[in-house]
Amino acid sequence: MKTTGETIELRNLSIGYQTKHGIKTVATGIDGTIKSGELTCLLGANGVGKSTLLKTLSSFQPKTGGEILLEGRELSEYSDKQLSRLIGVVLTEKPDVRNMTVRELVSLGRSPYTGFWGTYSKDDLQVVDEAIAMVGIEPLKKRMVHTLSDGERQKVMIAKALAQQTPVIYLDEPTAFLDYPSKVEVLQLLCRISREADKVIFLSTHDVELALQMADTIWLMTQGEAVAIGSPKALAEQGALGRFIEREGIAFDPKTMTIKVTKQV
């Protein structure tokens, strides 16, 4: 599988939901390219459509218009099997697994490559152990998944996506529920993976200050506006970040890229 220079290109993409009353549009006119080899963070207020965008790019739900090009080919032209070798997805929902060890769960990442009987080759198991090592969760290998803390489980889900060996990984709020050092650790890990394996890593987050420090590129979704795309510095200079962050009692300093909150007394 080619893993160099993978990009996702969105052209005039519309996303939304089919409801009883017709299509509920969430966002329209999304244009942009997500590059491999860098960390791209998707920011935006609650309900603006980040999860919907990630689900649409993962082919979990249909787009409502426009184009999604993966390796230059429209996403909907790929079979499910092909997509399982191209896109890994890490969601926030807890995996519904009982009586499964960490290593067994990470092994599920190999399912696009195993045959009908789902038997793992020596190579598959080596990939699984490498993914576990990369995320630094060897001590958890034999633990039952349901006994893990939220942060530990999040790392396991990332290891599973790595074991899938896809050139593209989408993550929906991978830093939610984590303590501060774990948030930093997960973002550092994803940043390193994007570079070492030249992967597309596209994640949504509400950890704005961390994203501004760690992301190479920010996608900023604002209700009723075009998605703003650029380096944190560029978006700060354009004023886009200030408009997103600043409220009464919340100030953003574009020079230091920090957020200052005034205590109301």
Ligand SMILES: Nc1ncnc2c1ncn2[C@@H]1O[C@H](COP(=O)(O)OP(=O)(O)OP(=O)(O)O)[C@@H](O)[C@H]1O
């Ligand atoms: N299945 C659905 N049917 C109809 N509307 C939906 C459905 N799921 C989500 N929505 C709506 O779509 C909009 C975008 O939701 P989405 O979950 O993508 O936002 P988000 O940016 O990820 O929000 P958050 O930061 O709160 O997770 C919201 O108004 C939400 O209520």
